[in-house]
Amino acid sequence: MARLHEHQGKALLKQLKIPIPQGGPAKSSQEAKRIALEIGKPVVIKAQIWSTGRASLGGICFADSPELAENLAEELLESGVEGFLVNTVLVEERVAIEREFFASIIIDDQSKSPVIIFSSHGGTGIEEIAKEQPQAVQQHIIDIQLGLRDFEARDMVRRTGIQGKLQLSIGAILVKLYQCARKFDARSVEINPLALTSEGKLVAVDCRITIDDYAVYRQPELDIEVAREFDRPPSELERIAWEIEKNDYRGTFYFIQMEDGFSKGEGMIGFHGAGGGGSMMSMDAVMARGYKIANFVDTSGNPPASKVYRAAKIILAQSGIDGYFASGSGVASQEQFHSARGLVKAFMEEPLRVPAVIRLGGNAEDRAIVILERAQSFVPAKIEGYGKDDSPDFCAERLESLINTHKPSNSDASSFIHTEAITPYTFPTVTNGKVTFDHAACSTCETKICIETCVPGILKLENEVPVLNISEDEAAKGKCIECLACEIECWFDGNRGGRIELPIPGLEEYQAK
Amino acid sequence: MAILIDSSKRVLVQGITGREGRARARLMKEYGSQVVAGVTPGKGGQDVDGVPVFDTVQEAVETVGDLDISVLFIPAPLVKNAALEAYASGVKLLVIIPDRVPIYDVLEIAEAAKESDARFIGPNTLGVLSPGKAVVGMIGGRAASAKSWFFPGPVGITSRSGGITSSMAYYLAQEGIGATTLVHVGGDAVVGTPHPDVLKLFEKDPETRAIVMFGEIGGSQEEQVADLIENGEVTKPVIAFIGGKAAKSGTRFSHAGAIIEGSRGTYDGKVKRLKEVDAVVVDAFGDLPRMTKLTLEKHGIKL
Ligand code: SF4
Numbered sequence A: 001m002a003r004l005h006e007h008q009g010k011a012l013l014k015q016l017k018i019p020i021p022q023g024g025p026a027k028s029s030q031e032a033k034r035i036a037l038e039i040g041k042p043v044v045i046k047a048q049i050w051s052t053g054r055a056s057l058g059g060i061c062f063a064d065s066p067e068l069a070e071n072l073a074e075e076l077l078e079s080g081v082e083g084f085l086v087n088t089v090l091v092e093e094r095v096a097i098e099r100e101f102f103a104s105i106i107i108d109d110q111s112k113s114p115v116i117i118f119s120s121h122g123g124t125g126i127e128e129i130a131k132e133q134p135q136a137v138q139q140h141i142i143d144i145q146l147g148l149r150d151f152e153a154r155d156m157v158r159r160t161g162i163q164g165k166l167q168l169s170i171g172a173i174l175v176k177l178y179q180c181a182r183k184f185d186a187r188s189v190e191i192n193p194l195a196l197t198s199e200g201k202l203v204a205v206d207c208r209i210t211i212d213d214y215a216v217y218r219q220p221e222l223d224i225e226v227a228r229e230f231d232r233p234p235s236e237l238e239r240i241a242w243e244i245e246k247n248d249y250r251g252t253f254y255f256i257q258m259e260d261g262f263s264k265g266e267g268m269i270g271f272h273g274a275g276g277g278g279s280m281m282s283m284d285a286v287m288a289r290g291y292k293i294a295n296f297v298d299t300s301g302n303p304p305a306s307k308v309y310r311a312a313k314i315i316l317a318q319s320g321i322d323g324y325f326a327s328g329s330g331v332a333s334q335e336q337f338h339s340a341r342g343l344v345k346a347f348m349e350e351p352l353r354v355p356a357v358i359r360l361g362g363n364a365e366d367r368a369i370v371i372l373e374r375a376q377s378f379v380p381a382k383i384e385g386y387g388k389d390d391s392p393d394f395c396a397e398r399l400e401s402l403i404n405t406h407k408p409s410n411s412d413a414s415s416f417i418h419t420e421a422i423t424p425y426t427f428p429t430v431t432n433g434k435v436t437f438d439h440a441a442c443s444t445c446e447t448k449i450c451i452e453t454c455v456p457g458i459l460k461l462e463n464e465v466p467v468l469n470i471s472e473d474e475a476a477k478g479k480c481i482e483c484l485a486c487e488i489e490c491w492f493d494g495n496r497g498g499r500i501e502l503p504i505p506g507l508e509e510y511q512a513k
Numbered sequence B: 001m002a003i004l005i006d007s008s009k010r011v012l013v014q015g016i017t018g019r020e021g022r023a024r025a026r027l028m029k030e031y032g033s034q035v036v037a038g039v040t041p042g043k044g045g046q047d048v049d050g051v052p053v054f055d056t057v058q059e060a061v062e063t064v065g066d067l068d069i070s071v072l073f074i075p076a077p078l079v080k081n082a083a084l085e086a087y088a089s090g091v092k093l094l095v096i097i098p099d100r101v102p103i104y105d106v107l108e109i110a111e112a113a114k115e116s117d118a119r120f121i122g123p124n125t126l127g128v129l130s131p132g133k134a135v136v137g138m139i140g141g142r143a144a145s146a147k148s149w150f151f152p153g154p155v156g157i158t159s160r161s162g163g164i165t166s167s168m169a170y171y172l173a174q175e176g177i178g179a180t181t182l183v184h185v186g187g188d189a190v191v192g193t194p195h196p197d198v199l200k201l202f203e204k205d206p207e208t209r210a211i212v213m214f215g216e217i218g219g220s221q222e223e224q225v226a227d228l229i230e231n232g233e234v235t236k237p238v239i240a241f242i243g244g245k246a247a248k249s250g251t252r253f254s255h256a257g258a259i260i261e262g263s264r265g266t267y268d269g270k271v272k273r274l275k276e277v278d279a280v281v282v283d284a285f286g287d288l289p290r291m292t293k294l295t296l297e298k299h300g301i302k303l
């Protein structure tokens, strides 16, 4: 779930005409001063970070003059809050709070409906209030077809004991709150506190909104950079990975960095899972041996080989890892040689310098394991491939033993290098990649293995060299599924005329650093 | 018998002309499913592996007759309309394969299902397979693998993880234990037919004698199963494994939908609730086959 910062959330509330304090976000101390001047009253300056208990961390300060606002904003923007980088502060009028309420909308899996929660007591400790004074906290299941209706909202408020004009105005805000959630595909919305000011007005003093990752595509104005739940800004590698996921809907690619800034010998493992359930079990197996997981990766849902390749490249870009562990559910429905080809392309290019244990159980696992074994002679570190009858625990044990006996080799250069194409025949692929056949090499190739191993069968021989039997446009639109056969199988059994470039924007720059 | 799918069910494939739809339609047929029609708007009149393609579900129904199940292989943004279309034409069971369907769309589909007294599996599901009978979706992959991995028997299998669905069935089969039906309920936070609903179906199925469940942290499906056992709605033995013991609170692993929400949804909470009602909860996944066998023996259930 993509979280919005407080100021982003408030901007959405404002669109629905839910009152928020006067003010706005500032990225510099000058801007903060300008906003404070405009407000012309004492202000509050709030660091825009995703953290609970901001106030106790020193992320919220008060200023009576624009000059003080400028100084405080500068301090927050320069030194951050408890290790969180602060690049935006919210400068707002200071609200004189008379009374606090709480309002929230979540999606409930049991009723398969949005549920609105309202409490006549807001502020901190809302869970305790719910326990101690159940009547103060009311819930209502919203009909997805009808939305939240005014009388339903008012009745909820009534049940908490609030009467009169206040009942009406809170009810109206709840109706708008649901409209806001629905309009922006929010997984959750929370206003806490919803404050009654000493002037008798209702104001959303703080808010948290998370947007449904899967609906980010239809909310372009939210400008969500990485549609994943992070309790911190995404790291550079996470951004690189997200660009890949965002632009390639075939299968899933999920990448989270769990550790950063580590070096070899600390027992960090590059983890490459497939499917949530199997991945968790596999991570448990590695951690049970005293290793730490550097990153969590999931490539599942029948991803093309190219996606697995890019995932592996990103995992290997973490230069401090001591081993590579790939393991999924064990009995995958997808044909596992796709993943194997993706992995070995990455391993041979890099080349792989730490031991790798790859558990690729499932359809066509024997072929997958053969591919891994054949790649062994092109990489300096050990690769072992296993199938569905080998448990995650056994594979983790193998990894441990390989790491313990691993000796860094001196010949670290990749031997997987294609000579420059003399007579290149090329076509683009769906993810901005490029397939090249060096027809000079192909003409003397005996096996023409690319033709029969190309999974969608889009290649044919013409004058004894491979060409597309569909239009270049069709290939580029996805008929070439980037199965990597024409590179990997050709490298092993052909005349090494086939190759594929699959760009990963930003990765080289990252590695150069 | 089996639940949800068998070889008598007439299956429609929505999105049959796409990459996945085309491949899976063929595999489902090879395994034994009756794939009688496909739908892709604008591609009516074509033919995919002998299966006629129609422009709308209504046209398919008018031409080939009533359809029991529709399986959706279409991009997530188009799922809602396709699902509503299938319900409008009287299809009572949808299997929604795609990942990344917006949650409000899922809620709307759920509402439509309720109104037309229908149900759906998924989204983000590998589907349903009844060994030796039929499959909808992509469990097992190639028909030949699926045939060699799974065989009929007394256990109903339900899982929140796609890969684990096949793994459990395979490892149980290695122990000599066959299955009535394998259900992947789907990996998202809100799914059409969660564990409790699947268990109720298994309870009614005379051939299912015991139920093996793969649960996960997050949500309340496993707690609801415990409630069903407690109030007597599920009486057959339940053997469960809960994944995600190592997950840190607040970290969400993948589309597993594993979000820890307050006290509900935690590993410890789920295990405790299930043990309270005498379900068999195994700590190590590798022990699942053996513990299932022991449980079957204890209840005098023949393999
Ligand atoms: S296998 Fe390689 S060298 Fe041989 S024809 Fe195909 S691409 Fe060319």
Ligand code: SF4
Pocket (backbone or CB within 6 Å): A435, A450, A453, A454, A455, A456, A457, A458, A459, A479, A480, A481, A482, A483, A484, A485, A486, A487, A500
């Ligand atoms: S041309 Fe064929 S073999 Fe080569 S990557 Fe594309 S689909 Fe695979």
